[in-house]
Amino acid sequence: MQVSYFETGRYYAPSNLPRQWPMPAGAYDRAAGLRAFRGMVERSRYVEELGFDWVSVSEHHYSPRILTPSLPIAAAYIAQHVHTIKIALLGPIVPQSNPVLLAEEMAMLDTMTEGRLIVGMLRGTTNEMLTYDLNPEESRERTDEGMELILRAWKEPQPFGWQGRHFHYRTVSVWPKPLQQPLPPLYALGTSREASDFAARNHIGLGVSFGPFEAMGKVTGYYKGECARWGWQPEPHQIIYRANILIAETDEKAQQALAQYPRQAVFPLKDEVAAALLELDQRNVAGEGRRPANVNRALPINFCGGPDEIVAQLKEARERIGCGVVDLSFQTPGSDDPDALMDALELFGTKVLPHIRDI
């Protein structure tokens, strides 16, 4: 199993922040921001030293929770300070992007990192649709079309035009191209039937996130079925499970920390905004049912315990989800001390990582 460290640009606020999204820009503390970006480098170097396989970043906006609104900039910044670890974009929010620019930026990054780029393409969490005024009802279609345009932009040897539903270009001819041949490792990110269908049809990987093992196993089972229908089977490394992890020296200490983990979103949307989004943004799990998007709920902790327990849980995830990669967001509830995160990384790197390589 390969392990990715999900780097969020952790922002340690010097004062109590309002509990809302979007966070007022006036609440931003420049010194804390500077420390956050320096911390990105420190942690990325550290996980590389510990033997993690990837460091990942994800696009989010208007909040201190994840401080990377521009993924290419975050990835280029990290890449400049590490040497061997792979850089994973998990991922850019495709429906609110210019897909051609994304193709250009990711090709630049793949070349700058000398072929160490991993690319996941994301529809985005529901609140992000407010960031650039995206109609939630169109986000699914824009994601599918944008992903297809990115692939086409990388493959085509001649200038071409694109007559889409949501994107329209008369001249596309991307320079540079990605260094990795034929393309960097690619993933569609999401648990929906549409994400799996796209990934299967285009022979790319799938990244699922934060759901319980059983539900995520249902998604990857559906994905594998669709791959078979298109005449291929994904390798384990083509399935990523992004998850929250709470690791402590013992199971008891982990459970104590878990008790302090918030049950609701730390930065919620206003009720009427959340209701309007929920009405327009219905999601599904591998095509089953319609379920509301995740709005104003805290994402669960998926792995929790001391090192031995974490190893056992990772084995179970590997078994039930089929994931050959876990992308881990390390949680340190109740602590504003950056060293707590470094301690958690060290514990994982020394006590867990050596025991999951062969699973």
Place this chain on the structure above:
Amino acid sequence: MAAGFREGFVEADGFRIRYREAGEGPALVHLHGAGGLRLTPAHELLSRKYRVVAFEMPGFGASAENTRTRDMAELARTMAAAAGALGLDRFNLMGTSFGGKAALWLGLQQPERVLALVLESPAAIRPPDAAPPAGTPEDMARRLFAHPERQPPLPAVDPQQAAKQAAFVRRVFGPPRDPDLEARLPGLAPPTLVLFGTRDAMIPPDIGHLYKELIPDCHLVFIYDAGHAIAAERPEAFTEVVSDFLDRHDAFVVSRTPTVIHP
């Protein structure tokens, strides 16, 4: 969908050739695919701006079996004569799939008459194992459309007519890579637009770039989420890009779409 299209017949090259026509404006001649003449919503949309003349090539539909035309070059000469017989001295030319190959030949033979060339899912270059769609209407729909469930059912084809057309296509179509044609394409004069649906299950859109590499003045545009029958599946998108190209040729790459939201 064919409202306003009248039917006519014209004598050319010893054939009695059926056509459907509507609209006024610059002439746009259409040569159909291997399945025969089938009007799509795009024909109607294009007829709002162009005089659209959609020919039924000899050997298709209810016409007699065509045992005389020897190859695509000869078929193109016949269709040029048919256009001439209708008084069309200069015209835009659109070819679909099989008809795309005939259109290429016509553009090579009479470049002074062809104002611009549009090739919808052209079949002049094909994978070695490509075959025209056949079977039940449902089988055909699965080959032609990315989303057959969104299309009206295809009409049942008379088996004798289908066999007659298929035999003709087999005889005149030429090889998947036609060296005689491809050797001439670098000399093709009319500005050319090549369209491929991103979900074309008959001819992979990945080969579209070959046209661009062979034809000096060629634009390649992908129509997202369309199968082989682009004009039927995404008629508005098809019509917009075709008419913009016919109006502006190379300059159609320059956007004239306003982006002002509130003046």
